[in-house]
Amino acid sequence: MTNTQITLIQIDNYGPWTVTPEPRREVDLQTLQSRLYADLSQLFGNREGYVFFTRFDNMIAVTNGLDADDHALIQESVSNRYPVTISLGVETDANPTRALGTATEHLQEAGSAQDAARTEVLRGDPLAEADRTDEDVQIAHFDVNDATGKYTDQLNEYDSFIQIEQGYASLMKHMREEHDGLSFFVGGDNIIAVCPAMDGDAYQSAIDHVREDVGVELKVGVGRARTAQAAGMDAKHALETCRHEETTVEFR
Amino acid sequence: MTNTQITLIQIDNYGPWTVTPEPRREVDLQTLQSRLYADLSQLFGNREGYVFFTRFDNMIAVTNGLDADDHALIQESVSNRYPVTISLGVETDANPTRALGTATEHLQEAGSAQDAARTEVLRGDPLAEADRTDEDVQIAHFDVNDATGKYTDQLNEYDSFIQIEQGYASLMKHMREEHDGLSFFVGGDNIIAVCPAMDGDAYQSAIDHVREDVGVELKVGVGRARTAQAAGMDAKHALETCRHEETTVEFR
Amino acid sequence: MTNTQITLIQIDNYGPWTVTPEPRREVDLQTLQSRLYADLSQLFGNREGYVFFTRFDNMIAVTNGLDADDHALIQESVSNRYPVTISLGVETDANPTRALGTATEHLQEAGSAQDAARTEVLRGDPLAEADRTDEDVQIAHFDVNDATGKYTDQLNEYDSFIQIEQGYASLMKHMREEHDGLSFFVGGDNIIAVCPAMDGDAYQSAIDHVREDVGVELKVGVGRARTAQAAGMDAKHALETCRHEETTVEFR
Amino acid sequence: MTNTQITLIQIDNYGPWTVTPEPRREVDLQTLQSRLYADLSQLFGNREGYVFFTRFDNMIAVTNGLDADDHALIQESVSNRYPVTISLGVETDANPTRALGTATEHLQEAGSAQDAARTEVLRGDPLAEADRTDEDVQIAHFDVNDATGKYTDQLNEYDSFIQIEQGYASLMKHMREEHDGLSFFVGGDNIIAVCPAMDGDAYQSAIDHVREDVGVELKVGVGRARTAQAAGMDAKHALETCRHEETTVEFR
Ligand SMILES: Nc1nc2c(ncn2[C@@H]2O[C@H](COP(=O)(O)OP(=O)(O)OP(=O)(O)O)[C@@H](O)[C@H]2O)c(=O)[nH]1
Ligand SMILES: Nc1nc2c(ncn2[C@@H]2O[C@H](COP(=O)(O)OP(=O)(O)OP(=O)(O)O)[C@@H](O)[C@H]2O)c(=O)[nH]1
Ligand SMILES: Nc1nc2c(ncn2[C@@H]2O[C@H](COP(=O)(O)OP(=O)(O)OP(=O)(O)O)[C@@H](O)[C@H]2O)c(=O)[nH]1
Ligand SMILES: Nc1nc2c(ncn2[C@@H]2O[C@H](COP(=O)(O)OP(=O)(O)OP(=O)(O)O)[C@@H](O)[C@H]2O)c(=O)[nH]1
């Protein structure tokens, strides 16, 4: 069984800030958002977590191994370096969607995302060290077969992008609806999914579904470990096995 | 009529680099990609351009006003600061998709995206200063109505994200198929589209299409100008007018 | 004759901010300061200017070619991305120290560096385009001879650093007192000086002074141009000539 | 007694890289150096260490609590994100200068700083967990009295800078020669020193020395702890006590 600790990261009252006193230059907003994401990747990543950019104003992280103090320090470090602050909701569950659901409720109960008085909330119970196991996190790293040969080197870049996006849209819904897994596009032709305990057949049928639904061919490497970082690195090595063995689903 | 100059930015031989000598840590790749995007936003943005992250290994920019030297300097600045290099294809057309198509071909003709010998390509003809007009770029800034009240404060964050993604997937296909416009998710509930000359009815029917297709309600502000930066800022002000007047489509 | 436009960049009310509500973590302050400097290097550098980190809370830039709008945009871009704001004083003079003196007075007259009500000041008259010439900026790039062989590969790193610092302290005072030039350590064994019109003998005697004063041996390349960027690049090429010809002072 | 673990960070073969194939633009070098420093501040700082920029191509860190794996991961993270690589030498001693001396020798014995074949060296023995104590690190945070009133608001910024630099030059030599302490300018009017076990009288006489030598008036807060981060934060709180009590030397 998995036991995934999920943290919801929400920029406080960000919408109003972007247009006060008048609309801020989009290039600066893009710079702010992507650097905040890069910094959070490092702040969580240096503690073995993974962060996904999602909508940038709301990001989702897998944070097994990070306690309340780690979260507080990350929150403080952001407020020391950015013109915006962040709120954090934390929760753990065998089911990643349920974990995120409760993490989200922690923030919603504290007030609206656009409530100027609701800032730097930190709520939820990180998983106690004693309750952690080496199979708490299951990460699946999906990748499109020969994206370079089939898309990048053939189509105009926007049409390549549409193909990848359609594969992603199909996979994200399948994983959410069938397994309560959370799938994130991470650039290129790569999708990383935070999964409950799923077996090889389940992954194969996800891949079959995407091929039948939108014609995009995927392979997947899967890792299980105590932290997102370790599970994710195992998933990458498993994906390399898919490449070398020409297989579709590999665990490691 | 519009005359949009599009630049395709492609990281050279990036796929192989990510797994050589073995898979690199995902947090570092995410940091690299998002910082490169942030830097390109500033490098193009300081010259009045807009960059969209698209797939991160391939990014699309609107670059009216940037000549070949500007492109070369950006290319050099990246190679001075990153472990990877970029190739650039540039082209101008009344039809944004056609401009991107030719820009993409410039790179494809120089070799594969995963050809280790094809690096730092810079091809294509930037628009001559004498041929530029104050209506060359049309930017539409779409935004979801009350995303905070309907999604962010109600659903778990992943389900909010799915709603936004579905709105985006529907709009991106409609704009590409009906108008050859290029639409990009820019975070939160915002989509910025690079459009050919389109009138108010065309925008209204795009919004109607998305509402009927996936139930997501949009508004849009549209700007036209000599550069992406100026058109985009006009679009943002027009969007504020939508907010204050409770209208759906505004030009400025 | 030179005509150097100098901009003083001052973080507003920074001292109190660093200890409110209690002392902020030093690593975050260091990150904030060095990234702000990196961003300003790019923001001014993309417009052909040079910035020097000086004390980090006060930085000095050579900004020939940047007008009031450019300065305002940089100021806005910082406030869009940082928890602090900056004030800017601008002035031009044949004598770099006098230019900086007046630029500094512009801010001092607006209030104290630690006056919470004095924020985002922008004062001074950038040089009119019509008054600019190709010899406005003279940049000298000094470098220690064989720093690697004599220091880095021989001494403990702190003692190497003391040698370089002593060379710098000696040069900075000589240039300030004898020529009203402004010299900045830029890392490694390099010092970049913003100079009035000085000839080869003046540079040779500066180098002689440092050797006699503290035993550190320098060479220097000098460039003159319309902007800091062009003059600085000429200076670097001249320094390469020193290396190849084994000379001590080269102009280009 | 203190037991300070020092890490020397050296960019590999950096001098030649800066001029190959021809001199690189200074603004890009400045950006590269200051961002690398910012990243190292975070990478070491997230593990309770402190980094000082020193010469930027050679930086000095206090790394009690970081083992060989932590060092290797930081080295890898830099190579994943920068066009340059770093070598690391690590050593511990009651005497900070001696620790740095041995750390430096580890790299010197592996080859020259400008040997293209000597890259990513990692040598030295981090302190075993069992040998660590709560008094291993002594950090002194020095600050100039009323720098704003006496310098920043009065003099031109370069002359303010010269005052601060002279105070720093005087302190750095005194601490190195009398106590084998390592003092680093960290911006503004602040100097952080990594010290052996020193008592209040020793700090008072350092402050007296600087006042008599160059007329700059300092105060100092001192902290002792298991890590640089904890000792440094204690030092900052002690400095606040100096401010409130109008004292010159405070321990905490
Ligand atoms: N985020 C992330 N992106 C990656 C990674 N590996 C590859 N990519 C991206 O995927 C793109 C395509 O690379 P590949 O998947 O190696 O190439 P391909 O043509 O699809 O070939 P095969 O997958 O081997 O069939 C690259 O340009 C990267 O953007 C990774 O580990 N993480
Ligand atoms: N990139 C970008 N994102 C923005 C901008 N303005 C708002 N956003 C994002 O959009 C999110 C929602 O903010 P709003 O659109 O103001 O809020 P809303 O609840 O949808 O309200 P209305 O749009 O006014 O109906 C914010 O959290 C931001 O992420 C912008 O100018 N650029
Ligand atoms: N900021 C900056 N630093 C540089 C530049 N070139 C070299 N450096 C720095 O100077 C250090 C020493 O490099 P060099 O000056 O090439 O080496 P050297 O041993 O002194 O040899 P020579 O100067 O050729 O006698 C490098 O590690 C860099 O930190 C430059 O263009 N700009
Ligand atoms: N690196 C760093 N710099 C600081 C810190 N606190 C203040 N500074 C710098 O020091 C400068 C001067 O601030 P203060 O020392 O508070 O002001 P002051 O006028 O000298 O007043 P007193 O020190 O209270 O006598 C600021 O602009 C900052 O650059 C700190 O904790 N770390």
Ligand SMILES: [Ca+2]
């Ligand atoms: Ca692939």
Ligand SMILES: [Ca+2]
């Ligand atoms: Ca909205």
Ligand SMILES: [Ca+2]
């Ligand atoms: Ca040298």
Ligand SMILES: [Ca+2]
């Ligand atoms: Ca002070």
